[in-house]
Amino acid sequence: MLNDWLFVGIFFVVAMFLPAAAITIAGFLAPKKPNPIKNSTYECGIETVGPAWIQFKAQYYVFTLVFLVFDVEMVLLFPWAVAYNQMKLFAIVEGVLFVLILLGGLVYAWKKRALEWV
Amino acid sequence: MTGLQVVFLLIGAVTLASAVMVVAAKRVMHAALWLILALVGVAAAYATLEASFFAVMQVAVYVGAIAILIIFAAMLTRRSMEDDPARLNKGWPAALLAAGGLLAGLVYLFSRWTGFSSPARALPEGGENIAALGLALTAPEGFLVPFEVASLLLVAAMIGAIYVAGDLRK
Amino acid sequence: MSFWYDPVAFIAEWLRGVLLGWGMAPEGAAFVLTALGAAIMPLLAMLFVIFLIWYERKLIGRIQNRFGPNRVGPFGLIQPFADMLKIFIKEYITPIGADWLPYNLAPVLSVGGVLLIWAVIPFSATIMGVNLNVGLVYIIAAGGLGALSFLLAGWGSNNKYAMIGGFRSVAQLISYEVPMVVSLLMPVMLTGSLGINDLVKAQTIPFIVTLPAAAAIFFITSVAEAGRAPFDLVEAESELVAGFNVEYSGLKFGMFFVGEFLHAFTISLLFSTLFLGGWRGPGAETYPLLGFLYLVIKTFLVYFVVILFRGSLPRFRIDQMMDLTWKVLTPLALVSLVVTALLAKPLAGIPALQAVVLFVVNAILLMVFFSVAGKRATPKRAIVGKPRPLATPHHEDVSA
Numbered sequence: 001m002l003n004d005w006l007f008v009g010i011f012f013v014v015a016m017f018l019p020a021a022a023i024t025i026a027g028f029l030a031p032k033k034p035n036p037i038k039n040s041t042y043e044c045g046i047e048t049v050g051p052a053w054i055q056f057k058a059q060y061y062v063f064t065l066v067f068l069v070f071d072v073e074m075v076l077l078f079p080w081a082v083a084y085n086q087m088k089l090f091a092i093v094e095g096v097l098f099v100l101i102l103l104g105g106l107v108y109a110w111k112k113r114a115l116e117w118v
Numbered sequence: 119m120t121g122l123q124v125v126f127l128l129i130g131a132v133t134l135a136s137a138v139m140v141v142a143a144k145r146v147m148h149a150a151l152w153l154i155l156a157l158v159g160v161a162a163a164y165a166t167l168e169a170s171f172f173a174v175m176q177v178a179v180y181v182g183a184i185a186i187l188i189i190f191a192a193m194l195t196r197r198s199m200e201d202d203p204a205r206l207n208k209g210w211p212a213a214l215l216a217a218g219g220l221l222a223g224l225v226y227l228f229s230r231w232t233g234f235s236s237p238a239r240a241l242p243e244g245g246e247n248i249a250a251l252g253l254a255l256t257a258p259e260g261f262l263v264p265f266e267v268a269s270l271l272l273v274a275a276m277i278g279a280i281y282v283a284g285d286l287r288k
Numbered sequence: 289m290s291f292w293y294d295p296v297a298f299i300a301e302w303l304r305g306v307l308l309g310w311g312m313a314p315e316g317a318a319f320v321l322t323a324l325g326a327a328i329m330p331l332l333a334m335l336f337v338i339f340l341i342w343y344e345r346k347l348i349g350r351i352q353n354r355f356g357p358n359r360v361g362p363f364g365l366i367q368p369f370a371d372m373l374k375i376f377i378k379e380y381i382t383p384i385g386a387d388w389l390p391y392n393l394a395p396v397l398s399v400g401g402v403l404l405i406w407a408v409i410p411f412s413a414t415i416m417g418v419n420l421n422v423g424l425v426y427i428i429a430a431g432g433l434g435a436l437s438f439l440l441a442g443w444g445s446n447n448k449y450a451m452i453g454g455f456r457s458v459a460q461l462i463s464y465e466v467p468m469v470v471s472l473l474m475p476v477m478l479t480g481s482l483g484i485n486d487l488v489k490a491q492t493i494p495f496i497v498t499l500p501a502a503a504a505i506f507f508i509t510s511v512a513e514a515g516r517a518p519f520d521l522v523e524a525e526s527e528l529v530a531g532f533n534v535e536y537s538g539l540k541f542g543m544f545f546v547g548e549f550l551h552a553f554t555i556s557l558l559f560s561t562l563f564l565g566g567w568r569g570p571g572a573e574t575y576p577l578l579g580f581l582y583l584v585i586k587t588f589l590v591y592f593v594v595i596l597f598r599g600s601l602p603r604f605r606i607d608q609m610m611d612l613t614w615k616v617l618t619p620l621a622l623v624s625l626v627v628t629a630l631l632a633k634p635l636a637g638i639p640a641l642q643a644v645v646l647f648v649v650n651a652i653l654l655m656v657f658f659s660v661a662g663k664r665a666t667p668k669r670a671i672v673g674k675p676r677p678l679a680t681p682h683h684e685d686v687s688a
Contacts, residue, residue: 147387147390148387151393170422175429178428178429186439186458
């Protein structure tokens with residue numbers, strides 16, 4: 001198995017290196033003529049007003065949190081799914097109970113209007 | 119020094135360096151990026167131990183969800199756009215003393231541990247066995263109760279977060 | 289003869305013989321072969337994108353009742369090369385105040401995250417990067433890396449609109465990851481392993497027949513994860529001015545573009561591997577090259593459907609997208625997971641009956657959900673104000 005991970009490691013390095021190399025090569029080939037108007041940030045054609053900070057909606061945080069809960073649920077469910085063929089009915093029902101509890105949590109979030117994009 | 123040991127030392131050095139940079143970086147965003155590198159380093163350490171499931175779960179959950187959560191939380195504050203001027207606070211000699219004492223204590227404890235000189239247990243044939251993990255998680259004499267309590271804990275966390283966020287339509 | 293049966297293994301064995309003949313130790317030869325394989329595969333994938341760009345442009349052109357590019361070279365085949373040359377020599381305009389590290393890391397990470405998926409996909413019975421025993425979760429993790437790159441792009445550009453686009457893009461990606469992960473649990477249940485090659489080998493009946501709900505959910509969520517139409521709100525040209533990549537020019541923008549096309553092809557590859565049987569087909573085990581051909585045919589069929597989606601469907605609004613994933617797809621995925629879990633084990637001894645029962649139950653679930661849940665998902669919006677009379681033109685004032 002370590003050979004597998006060695007392959008993945010080398011693959012990761014090459015996969016990161018290739019676009020970086022291409023971007024660097026293009027950096028040499030391309031002209032470089034910066035001037036202040038060209039380099040100013042885009043704001044639909046007018047001059048930039050104010051710093052680049054926006055009022056962050058709390059909605060993003062709630063979405064990310066619900067996603068995190070389901071992600072951790074996935075960590076616990078994948079071993080259950082892998083062992084599915086060897087399990088007794090009791091164990092299968094336990095996994096189903098796990099999923100149903102989380103479904104209940106989703107319904108709660110739905111009812112409390114936490115899943116809407118306001 | 120086998121190849122595996124060299125790789126492990128490299129991974130350990132990268133993880134430790136990024137962990138130091140998390141607290142030493144000037145901008146919050148850079149600190150978050152160093153944290154992501156430290157988490158990936160931990161996942162690589164899991165991979166060298168042949169615990170593939172935990173390596174990929176570490177990346178999927180920590181880098182894919184928790185790092186994004188941390189970056190969103192950092193962006194909630196207006197000051198995240200500015201550089202943080204002060205790196206050290208006034209109490210740093212006392213903190214250095216306490217950390218040094220803790221380090222000395224840990225080194226003393228580890229020097230008396232026999233695990234460094236005894237050979238490691240051999241891993242079972244065929245690598246890791248995720249099916250065994252699944253069976254253990256649902257066995258009544260295994261980890262059944264923590265498994266179900268974990269789901270309740272997750273739902274409680276979700277309910278708590280939604281309650282604290284309040285009525286988002288305001 | 290054996291070259292045509294299995295070209296890649298033939299070349300690998302020949303190379304190993306050459307290396308051992310030079311006196312290298314066997315571990316060294318294995319390492320060199322591993323490194324060579326790991327280096328050539330991403331290169332081939334990136335070069336393949338050139339063909340994909342041509343294919344998509346021609347197909348979109350035909351859907352829109354025009355020829356695609358057809359001037360540069362026969363059938364416009366040289367067009368992507370010309371575009372590549374042009375984009376290589378464009379200037380990088382870096383906005384003032386852009387954070388150097390996230391701004392430059394984002395395009396690299398977006399392409400790298402997609403390329404990582406190619407390491408675990410089996411292209412035939414013997415050609416694959418590596419049969420990682422946790423391949424499926426590895427794919428989910430690589431998708432998470434891609435989502436991170438959009439956040440970095442939005443943040444690093446020092447631009448309000450890029451930041452809004454980046455946040456929206458990440459919110460969309462993580463919301464669609466939930467039903468995708470739950471739908472991937474179902475093939476794992478029927479297979480008993482997380483390795484992709486094991487999943488392909490277990491498909492004596494393709495999983496699209498036994499698990500149509502999981503296949504439908506996986507397809508829809510993958511198209512949303514790739515940011516393709518109809519889910520391409522966050523980088524659509526007419527909304528938010530290209531979203532998170534507004535401040536990118538030259539090859540950095542080209543890398544986002546390449547990443548998106550490669551991601552679209554990769555999800556077609558994944559769908560045909562996980563649900564259509566991958567390299568399976570008559571005679572695929574004895575002639576691995578035939579297995580590769582089957583996979584190519586299936587993938588291009590699915591890719592055709594993905595491009596068809598782009599050419600014919602209007603774009604979703606952001607709140608419609610979020611309603612779709614949280615209120616329709618996630619409950620559907622969870623309910624079908626429960627139903628499949630309760631039904632698949634008792635019928636495991638009789639594959640044909642199991643397949644039929646699962647198919648029927650899944651089809652019922654799909655129909656029920658897409659007819660009922662769709663109506664209940666969107667909240668009722670109250671109409672504010674009275675309807676005003678329409679403005680009609682007055683004709684009395686017009687003089688002859």
